[in-house]
Amino acid sequence: AMNYRHAYHAGNFADVLKHSVLFALIEALKAKDTPFALIDTHAGSGCYALDSEEAGKTGEYRDGIARLLFPDLQQTRQHGALPPLLRHWLDTILALPGNEHGLKLYPGSPLQAAQAMRATDSAQLCELHPEEVSRLRELFRHDQRVHVHHRNGYEALKALLPPKEKRGLVLIDPPYEAQEDEFRLVEAALKMALQRWPNGIYAIWYPIKLRSQVQPFLRWLQRCGARRVLQAELLVHPDDSPLRLNGSGMAILNAPWNLDQILREPLQAMARLLSQEHAATWRLDWLVQEGETAGSQAH
Ligand code: SAM
Numbered sequence: 001a002m003n004y005r006h007a008y009h010a011g012n013f014a015d016v017l018k019h020s021v022l023f024a025l026i027e028a029l030k031a032k033d034t035p036f037a038l039i040d041t042h043a044g045s046g047c048y049a050l051d052s053e054e055a056g057k058t059g060e061y062r063d064g065i066a067r068l069l070f071p072d073l074q075q076t077r078q079h080g081a082l083p084p085l086l087r088h089w090l091d092t093i094l095a096l097p098g099n100e101h102g103l104k105l106y107p108g109s110p111l112q113a114a115q116a117m118r119a120t121d122s123a124q125l126c127e128l129h130p131e132e133v134s135r136l137r138e139l140f141r142h143d144q145r146v147h148v149h150h151r152n153g154y155e156a157l158k159a160l161l162p163p164k165e166k167r168g169l170v171l172i173d174p175p176y177e178a179q180e181d182e183f184r185l186v187e188a189a190l191k192m193a194l195q196r197w198p199n200g201i202y203a204i205w206y207p208i209k210l211r212s213q214v215q216p217f218l219r220w221l222q223r224c225g226a227r228r229v230l231q232a233e234l235l236v237h238p239d240d241s242p243l244r245l246n247g248s249g250m251a252i253l254n255a256p257w258n259l260d261q262i263l264r265e266p267l268q269a270m271a272r273l274l275s276q277e278h279a280a281t282w283r284l285d286w287l288v289q290e291g292e293t294a295g296s297q298a299h
Helices: 013-029 053-058 065-069 073-079 084-094 109-116 130-139 153-160 179-196 211-222 259-274
Strands: 037-040 047-049 105-107 122-126 146-149 168-172 201-208 229-235 247-253 281-288
Touching (some): 013 084, 013 168, 013 201, 013 259, 037 153, 065 084, 065 259, 084 109, 084 259, 105 109, 109 122, 130 146, 168 179, 201 211, 211 247, 211 281, 259 281
Parallel strands (some): 037 122
Antiparallel strands (some): 047 105
């Protein structure tokens, strides 16, 4: 089924985690001059109007990105300013044409990446929904660095890996409409992708409802064969209800060695600013650490 439309969720607490981690990864790739490739398997439409009917109906961004842009003044004084990574990330969002007079547009992963990329870097965007694809094509029609594919992102990976640049990042951000099945699709895609391109960085977003639904995936990651696997999670509710999105995580395979240090303060700040009725919690753990010989390849 193709029911999922990201417009309802754009800029929510899960996007804040997803896209600030994406930003950190692109910044890390820019530390070297050699070009990199970005592959976005589930790209969405690329940009979301926060005053659209869809976004307005749920208003999820109000408890997401808006909390970072307009933190309660007192809280800011007590706890200090936002960490530089989050400030720079917010700056790029506010620098988007259309946001001159405040936050009107929320850029999705393709547009955030295109903003952060250099002239020599490239992006491959896959999307299955025809309307989202035509919006992507329109958005990037003048950007020679960006290539839009109307394809199943999992299958496209076979053709797109390894990229000619030989360095870069694959973002896997599926809708998880059939919650547990999608984890299995991600595992199968990663297994194939790691065979074709063992050194690529892979960032996978995952929802957290019931903790038990996530555990098999995390165990699979521990044996996937990647050299380093970092898990970054942010929960705004306890992870014990299957009925709502309680939190989300990013799993980063072949992560930069110091990514945990880069993300620690931002996660602390996100938890402080995004708390709802309970204090938000976060977790930053190496599922696989350098030097450890990962177990046999998972199936
Ligand atoms: N990555 C985007 C971002 O961060 O702005 C949001 C992506 S949204 C969570 C998931 C998207 O995947 C939806 O637009 C949906 O139409 C698309 N989709 C679903 N199944 C797909 C598949 N097999 N291949 C490519 N796209 C798919």
